[in-house]
Amino acid sequence: MKYCKYLSHSGVARYAFVERQDGELWAVRPMVAPEEDLATRLISLEDQSTEAFAAAPLGSLSLLSPVTPSKIVCVGRNYSEHAAELGNEVPKEPLLFLKPPSSLLAPGKSIRMPALSKRVDYEGELAIVIGKRCRNIGPEEDVRQYIRGYTIVNDVTARDIQKSDGQWTRGKGWDTFCPAGPVVALTGHDEIDPLDGEPVTVTTRLNGVVKQEGSTKDLIFPIDFLLRYITAFTTLEPGDLIPTGTPSGVGPMQPGDTVEVEVSGVGILRNLVEAE
Known part of the structure; x- marks a missing residue:
């Protein structure tokens, strides 16, 4: 469901x-x-x-957008091939950053490319939707009880600004830089459950051409580990959103493009691209 x-x-x-x-x-x-x-x-x-x-x-x-998060806690470089394609080492611990809720964008709406950036990239991701308040999830606890379900996120990134700033707030946090949806697939009521060992695929298409193909079996830090790691330092509230990282194949978008992120068992998130 x-x-x-x-x-x-x-x-x-x-x-x-x-x-x-x-x-x-x-x-x-x-x-x-x-x-x-x-x-x-x-x-x-x-x-x-x-x-x-x-x-x-x-x-x-x-x-x-089907989510109303108090915070969006993102995971960077959680696929080894993606880390390598940008010339980065695989992190020894999850590399976390925040997107502001003001960056949320509805399905079908336009990603606006800021005039200050010369390169804006797509990054298709599976995202966790929190369903129950949690803090310090224990090593023996089943994390499923805290997960409402899963949705799709495009972690849009102004790559040049991300690199020049040295930290990721501006490069990741522009308005419209977090398309999310179109649905939430509910845990226990749908065909998607990446925690049971069945891989969930993530595919990104730009103007109909496949650019990214990945699977949750390739996550460096799996979902249960991420939730324990994140709740060790912050309280997650119902509706909070956790994009789990993007596969290799990220690349630039241009005004007039259409970008689609498909996650198996969830659906397709489709957005247009326009100049600011």
Whole structure:
């Protein structure tokens, strides 16, 4: 089972459960908003809108990012071939950085290339969505209880600014630099569970041409390790987003391009690219 967030015809943000029908993802029934999305949750619970729900294909909806994170904790260089392609060593511990929630971008919307940058790259990733508050997850705890599900992120990066700054806040944190969605695949209710040993594939296409192909079996630091490592220093809240790293094949985008990130068991995140 999956869910999405969309803007209704009356301009109200809504959530819906999503199922595959005839090879296409459909919003099939309404869903109460997750607890961290308080404004939408109140509307859902009180049913303030008179607009009736009607099942519809996702492609016909005005989709919003399906997550409302208090923070986006990203993992850098978590595939050895990606570290090598940029001339970096494989990190001995997870290399973490933050993207601001203001960088979130809805599926189908345009990534804006800042005028200050001469190279803006795509980085397709599988992302964890936190479902339960957690801190200091123990070595024997099952991390699944803290995972709501999984979604797709494009960790857009102004590569030249990342390198010139020496740290990654500007290079990774521009508005529109974190496309996410189009759905969240719920843990225990879907065909995706990278913790059970079944590999999840990540594929990125630029204008229809495959540029990245990777699998979670190649993660340097697997998901359970990452959650224990991250919660050793910070509290993760429901809705927090953890992109798990990008495979090799990153490269630049240009205005007019279309970039797609596909994660098996989740779907396809598609965005356009435009100049700022």
